[in-house]
Amino acid sequence: MKFCVFGAGRMGAIHAGNIAATDRATLGYIVDTNLERANTLANKYGAIASIDCKNVLADPSVNAVIIASATDTHADLIEASVRANKAIICEKPIDLSLERVRTCERAIAGFDKPVMIGFQRRFDTTHRAVRQAIEQGEIGAVESISITSRDPSPPPYEYIKTSGGQFFDQMIHDFDLALWMSGASGNAKVFAMGAALIDPVIGELGDTDSAHVLIELETGAFCKIECSRRSNYGYDQRVEVFGASGMVSSNNLHTSAIDRWTMRGTGIRSMLQPDFMKRYLPCYATELSVFIDAIENGTPIEPNFVAGRRALQLAEAAHQSKMSGLSVDVNLA
Incomplete structure (x- = not known):
């Protein structure tokens, strides 16, 4: 199975390395x-x-593409890849415009090969264990989901200028986790607040670095998401799901499994993993394996295009709520 990777930046390099590391695929083009x-x-x-997308997509030996280029190229490359009959992994978000995403969704309707959106956190072993516990009924009906997502430090200003904002960039992973954990797919009500508490320049650029979102799902369950662009103790990633008969949580990974009890303090733990690369890097290899399975076996792919669109809908609703100070209703169907 031959792959083409669009984009030679950090994400493209991760995907290229994973393709090269598996005996189930070969890397044809960058x-x-x-x-x-x-x-x-x-x-x-x-x-x-190559710099020529058309010629690469015209190569019949290429079976699949991974789109890890700039966000504003994603939807166009998805459509071009579908026309060329290639299976697709596309990094999030599909686009910053919900209207453009809906146009793309209509354009690829009926395509019979996998189109996966790169929400790699779904492939984290601890998050998957939480989802499995929910599916197996261990905690009963889900009543609330709490997600904490704190990056070690803000991204460069140049990145913030084109990222689409904290809701669309950082928090979109958490919106997907909330829907995946809850299984919700109908109506939702979103209320969001955000501010530049860490760096006023981020505020001057029209973005936030600290944000809270409350979502009421169609099931009646609530989801609370808290995001920060700065955590001086490491990459803080926690999920807690509370149900009618119990609670299950996915906790942080530390740089060491050693705890210390001394005269200086008890239960002293090592720092958290320093960034998303250390925390989630193994997820990308699992993502690739699941994708190849879907191609070979014809099994349904998750997270699919609809999952990408739904996460963007919540991001757009959060942005509208933050700007208006009011809750925003969303139909995720």
Whole structure:
């Protein structure tokens, strides 16, 4: 099975490495607008570098593509890849415009190959254990979900200028987790608040670095999401799901499993993992394996395009709520 990776940046490099590491696939092409950067990555794995999307998609030996290029290219590349009959993994978000995403959804309707959206946190072993406990009825009907997501430090200002904002960039993973954990897919009510508490320059750029979102799901369950762009103790990632007969949680990973009890204090633990690479890097290999399984076996793919659209709907609703100070109703169907 031959892959093409669009984008030779950090995410493209992760995907290229995972393809090269498995005996179930080969890396055929790296496509990037910067040919020098594409060459550097392609040469590392014996692939071909290109700046020409059309020629690469026209290659009948390419079975699948991974879209890890700039966000504003995602929807166009999805549509082009569908026309070329290629299976697809696309990094989040599909686009920053919900209207553009809906247009893309209509354009690819009926396509019979996998289109996966890169919500890699679904493949984290602890998050999957929480989801499994819910599915098996261990905690009864879900009544509330609490998600904490704190990055170690804010991204560069240049990134913030084009990211779409905290709701669309950082928190979109948490919106997907909330829907995945709850199984909700109908109407929702969203209320959001956000501010630039960490760095006023982020506020001047029209973004927030601290945000809280409350979602009332169609089932009646509540979801609370708290995000920060700065956590001086490491990458803080926690999920708690409370149900009618119990609670299940996914907790942080630490740099060491050793705890200390001394005269300086008791239960002293090591720092959290420093960033998303350390916390979630194994998830990308699992994601690729699940994707290949779906291609080979014809099994339904998750997270699919609809999951990407629904997460963006919640991001858009959160943005509207923050701007208006009012709750916003969303139909996720």
